[in-house]
Amino acid sequence: MPRVNYEAPTSVDDAVKILAGASGLAKVMSGGTDLLVQLRSGRVKPDLIVDTKRIPGLIGIREEGDFFVVGAATPGVMLSGNEKLDHAWPGIVEGADLIGSTQIQGRASLAGNLCNASPAADSVPAVIAARAAVVVAGPNGTREVPAESIPTGPGRTSLAKGEFIVAFKIPKPKPHQCDAYLRFIPRTEMDIAVVGCGTNVTLDASGTCIDARVVLGAVAPTIVVVEDAAKALIGHKLDDATLAALDAAAQKACKPISDKRGTIEYRTKVAGVLARRTAAIAFERAAAR
Amino acid sequence: MSYLDKEALKVVGTRPIRPDGIDKVIGRASFGADYTMPGMLWGKVKRSPHAHARILKIDVSKALRVPGVRAIVTAADFPNIANEEAFVGEGPMNFRDLSRNCMARDKALYDGHAVAAVAATSNAAAEEAAELIEVEYEVLPHVIDVEAAMAPGAPILHDDMLTQGVEPKPTKPSNVAKKITFTKGDIAKGFAEAEVVIERKYTTKPVHQAYIEPHACVVAVANDGQTTIWSSSQGQFMVRAYCAKLLGVDIANIRAMPAEIGGGFGGKTLVYLEPVAMALSKKSGRPVKLVMNREEVFRGTGPTSGGTIEVKLGAKRSGRIVAAELVLKYQAGAFAGSPVGPGCMCAFAMYDLDNVHITGYDVVSNRPKVAAYRAPGAPISSFGVESCLDELARELGIDPLALREMNAARDGTKTPYGPTLTNVGYLQTVEAARNHPNAKIPLGPNQGRGIASGFWFNIGGESSAAVHVNEDGTVAVVEGNPDIGGSRASMAMMAAEVLGIPYEKVRPVVGDTASIGFTFLTGGSRVTFATGMAVTQAAEKVVEQLKSRAAAIWDISPEAVEWRDGKAFPAGANAGSFEPLSLADIAIKSGRTGGPITAEVSINAQGAGPGFATHICDVEVDRETGHVKILRYTAVQDVGRAIHPSYVEGQIQGGVTQGVGWALNEEYIYDKDGRLENAGFLDYRIPVASDMPMIDAVMVEVPNPRHPFGARGVGEVPIVPPMAAVANAIADAVGARMRDLPMSPPKLRAELDELDPPRMAAE
Numbered sequence A: 001m002p003r004v005n006y007e008a009p010t011s012v013d014d015a016v017k018i019l020a021g022a023s024g025l026a027k028v029m030s031g032g033t034d035l036l037v038q039l040r041s042g043r044v045k046p047d048l049i050v051d052t053k054r055i056p057g058l059i060g061i062r063e064e065g066d067f068f069v070v071g072a073a074t075p076g077v078m079l080s081g082n083e084k085l086d087h088a089w090p091g092i093v094e095g096a097d098l099i100g101s102t103q104i105q106g107r108a109s110l111a112g113n114l115c116n117a118s119p120a121a122d123s124v125p126a127v128i129a130a131r132a133a134v135v136v137a138g139p140n141g142t143r144e145v146p147a148e149s150i151p152t153g154p155g156r157t158s159l160a161k162g163e164f165i166v167a168f169k170i171p172k173p174k175p176h177q178c179d180a181y182l183r184f185i186p187r188t189e190m191d192i193a194v195v196g197c198g199t200n201v202t203l204d205a206s207g208t209c210i211d212a213r214v215v216l217g218a219v220a221p222t223i224v225v226v227e228d229a230a231k232a233l234i235g236h237k238l239d240d241a242t243l244a245a246l247d248a249a250a251q252k253a254c255k256p257i258s259d260k261r262g263t264i265e266y267r268t269k270v271a272g273v274l275a276r277r278t279a280a281i282a283f284e285r286a287a288a289r
Numbered sequence B: 001m002s003y004l005d006k007e008a009l010k011v012v013g014t015r016p017i018r019p020d021g022i023d024k025v026i027g028r029a030s031f032g033a034d035y036t037m038p039g040m041l042w043g044k045v046k047r048s049p050h051a052h053a054r055i056l057k058i059d060v061s062k063a064l065r066v067p068g069v070r071a072i073v074t075a076a077d078f079p080n081i082a083n084e085e086a087f088v089g090e091g092p093m094n095f096r097d098l099s100r101n102c103m104a105r106d107k108a109l110y111d112g113h114a115v116a117a118v119a120a121t122s123n124a125a126a127e128e129a130a131e132l133i134e135v136e137y138e139v140l141p142h143v144i145d146v147e148a149a150m151a152p153g154a155p156i157l158h159d160d161m162l163t164q165g166v167e168p169k170p171t172k173p174s175n176v177a178k179k180i181t182f183t184k185g186d187i188a189k190g191f192a193e194a195e196v197v198i199e200r201k202y203t204t205k206p207v208h209q210a211y212i213e214p215h216a217c218v219v220a221v222a223n224d225g226q227t228t229i230w231s232s233s234q235g236q237f238m239v240r241a242y243c244a245k246l247l248g249v250d251i252a253n254i255r256a257m258p259a260e261i262g263g264g265f266g267g268k269t270l271v272y273l274e275p276v277a278m279a280l281s282k283k284s285g286r287p288v289k290l291v292m293n294r295e296e297v298f299r300g301t302g303p304t305s306g307g308t309i310e311v312k313l314g315a316k317r318s319g320r321i322v323a324a325e326l327v328l329k330y331q332a333g334a335f336a337g338s339p340v341g342p343g344c345m346c347a348f349a350m351y352d353l354d355n356v357h358i359t360g361y362d363v364v365s366n367r368p369k370v371a372a373y374r375a376p377g378a379p380i381s382s383f384g385v386e387s388c389l390d391e392l393a394r395e396l397g398i399d400p401l402a403l404r405e406m407n408a409a410r411d412g413t414k415t416p417y418g419p420t421l422t423n424v425g426y427l428q429t430v431e432a433a434r435n436h437p438n439a440k441i442p443l444g445p446n447q448g449r450g451i452a453s454g455f456w457f458n459i460g461g462e463s464s465a466a467v468h469v470n471e472d473g474t475v476a477v478v479e480g481n482p483d484i485g486g487s488r489a490s491m492a493m494m495a496a497e498v499l500g501i502p503y504e505k506v507r508p509v510v511g512d513t514a515s516i517g518f519t520f521l522t523g524g525s526r527v528t529f530a531t532g533m534a535v536t537q538a539a540e541k542v543v544e545q546l547k548s549r550a551a552a553i554w555d556i557s558p559e560a561v562e563w564r565d566g567k568a569f570p571a572g573a574n575a576g577s578f579e580p581l582s583l584a585d586i587a588i589k590s591g592r593t594g595g596p597i598t599a600e601v602s603i604n605a606q607g608a609g610p611g612f613a614t615h616i617c618d619v620e621v622d623r624e625t626g627h628v629k630i631l632r633y634t635a636v637q638d639v640g641r642a643i644h645p646s647y648v649e650g651q652i653q654g655g656v657t658q659g660v661g662w663a664l665n666e667e668y669i670y671d672k673d674g675r676l677e678n679a680g681f682l683d684y685r686i687p688v689a690s691d692m693p694m695i696d697a698v699m700v701e702v703p704n705p706r707h708p709f710g711a712r713g714v715g716e717v718p719i720v721p722p723m724a725a726v727a728n729a730i731a732d733a734v735g736a737r738m739r740d741l742p743m744s745p746p747k748l749r750a751e752l753d754e755l756d757p758p759r760m761a762a763e
């Protein structure tokens, strides 16, 4: 009969030791809203589950200098409940808040969303657009890497054996900087993004864009940072020509598949639409601060 | 007796809480999967991964070696049932086909078709053993869609299927089980008179009922063959009849117990698991539990048909329709028996037409056998007809409600399928829709309004009910219909009204097959009508007994006693002067006045009044994504008399919501090998709560004189108009005429791009 062992260590070191020493498939668990569903459906068959939620610091949001440090297992409801974070990065909070339902929000975390490595993960585009880093603990100590370096393909990450994410370090916004996230789903909730787009812009006092990041979800095997879309924005105000160039750049960056959730053609068109719509929201928010 | 005077009613028409409400809210209600028995085994069904394959060999030797395995069954463990029409469930069914649908014999006919089943001491052992059952298949070419299945050279599912209803009788098998036609008047003459002719083709996809509770049962077969079945279904008598036939035992050997049912919508009017669990129990000597997971529900149980609807309408410029022609091709799934018949009959039933010709085809293909789904067949044909009517209205420049009014069926209209309508409220629904504020709210950019009407027969049939007066003056009502829409509340209300006692004093229960007389299943919107009639009559018999007991106590003649407000009174001064006796007073003394007071009534209820509805749907279209938002929805329906108005509104709102899912997103996605790719609620998209506005359910009450309270069925007609109402609203909003369901965002965006090609974005 299949058996799964369960450990809930209370320190990062213990967790690393358990993970590094495990034989068979060991899975880190934060909220479990992906992992337990996959376990029940038979899609993953772990020998060991290591629950991170009892490790001090893994749940909670604190400020360290120019950064928000978000514990890896912090559930969505704590992100949307944090006024400072919500004010600083409404786009990140919007993305996280879209995950599942009220029940799911009580568990679902940024780390789980990132490490489940679905190209359609809703919290990830805005997190990457904000140039967030993740703190990775492992047998060789801790390292800090950009969030976008973690997922390498559907269901795959760059984390080595024994490694797991401890926290997200999200820089605080500069003056006139803000973000937005939108996803398209056929319904209004409880669905997987057909396309997602997180856009983060910094404006000068005149409203001209001086820095930007546009990140698309669900249009390629991993989340895509669209350099050309950022270029289309930087140096411009948000006029029709800029929007058209942004739309074209976003469409060009898409390498989607046709599947039960959408055709290549449709996903590509909608990527352009969402790039424009998120840019409009982000510009308006940035200009207002 | 008749209780049609609404003003005189005390209980009927109020909104008390349902007797099963608390249990359902706190999670105490026992559904199919909640039953267990000492010594019970867990079963698991092994399913075909192929859409069409000959079963060459089934090797169970490895599976039998899994510790804990007690029995494995295949088709060889079931009697080979002969070809015989069954009149047990809601739609057409054949005992042989049902047997082969529960357990494939010779061939697997769809992805998910059951080919074997195992029972073991744990769920995990059963699952492991099911994996280890080795089935050798010869994979055959398959066909999924209805027109492909009709095309020459299509893979044939059944070598003995010779199309019925065509002359000369075919000699070669095909996938067309049956052709049917309905004719009224002279169609050629009608078209010759027409000033405008409009001809269109529409398609719909199969959609699942998507009940929340997956199929589940526990079956215990004793050594002497006495069998008890606990299961969630729309009819315990149906379960009993099918299991007796499929296992070759006497009906008397089976007692079927109804569980609470977590939704059915027609999908639980037949059996999948019960005969299999029964065979496993028989073989193992232990009770066996079988529970489907959601994937099995999608792969293994029946949705309703998808179909093609070809409509041709001929009209005068005035809007009067002079000819209506319809060709329907309904996909039945792996075995014959799509609801194409009712699809044909309902399509034009809202209209008074002189010249009609309707042809229907029942077509098999490699998908799960379809099952009933709310107004089976009608929503499909109505999507085509009601869309085409809208196209006609636009062409003629006539308001869609006015066009319907001009052609409306009324009392005395002869339907294309035969009967003449009486006491119908179709025009009243059109009128109420026109006067509803929703019809007048101004629309913004990209917003549109759609109108569509619908019809459903509603049925009566065999029903039994018992009313028992308890010793303390409370009352038990026992009836034979599983309650899927709040019917227990309605039964208790009708009994309370007749008896003149408060609703809270009446406790309704659904009896098992040994506790109440035969009752046809819960379907066809029949329960409040037919079983309600039985309850009313049983309560009236109880009143007669109460009167004679009072007469005995007073020593006067029973005719001299009157029953009012739950009490016996002397009928007049001549009858004598006595203090009135309440129901409780009489009940307490019943032991001394002749014994228990109780009545059971079994009837075959006739005169179910047809149901008509007219819906208004307002949408807003996001032109860039193709997303459709339902802004407002008003559903007007002739409900006869709303016994419990909240549950009538619930039926209307539920039907509309399912219809909106059908319209916008629901579809089965098959890969090239005929395997279902979206067997779950993530990618089979029924509406979520936030997709829907509050639906305004407007009840028009044209009482049905054949029912003591004027009730007519209400549960089915609300799912008939929504698909066309949504399509017509989209056409109104953005000019895109969506003729193929679902009107999903990618399809709508593509259609909009075709109407107005996007300019190339500047580089």
Ligand SMILES: Cc1cc2nc3c(=O)[nH]c(=O)nc-3n(C[C@H](O)[C@H](O)[C@H](O)COP(=O)(O)OP(=O)(O)OC[C@H]3O[C@@H](n4cnc5c(N)ncnc54)[C@H](O)[C@@H]3O)c2cc1C
Residues within 6 Å of the ligand: A027, A028, A029, A030, A031, A032, A033, A034, A035, A036, A037, A052, A072, A073, A098, A099, A100, A101, A104, A107, A108, A109, A110, A111, A112, A113, A114, A115, A116, A120, A121, A122, A123, A159, A163, A164, A165, A166, A190, A191, A192, A193
């Ligand atoms: C009903 C429902 C609705 C959903 N809706 C959405 C939605 O709308 N959008 C969306 O994006 N997702 C959705 N999800 C998926 C899921 O909720 C999210 O991906 C969520 O963010 C996962 O977080 P978690 O903490 O529950 O992850 P877990 O299930 O705990 O983990 C997910 C994966 O990440 C790994 N992991 C977890 N923590 C760490 C760590 N600290 N370090 C390294 N690896 C780790 C796990 O090993 C596992 O592989 C939904 C899920 C459900 C059940």
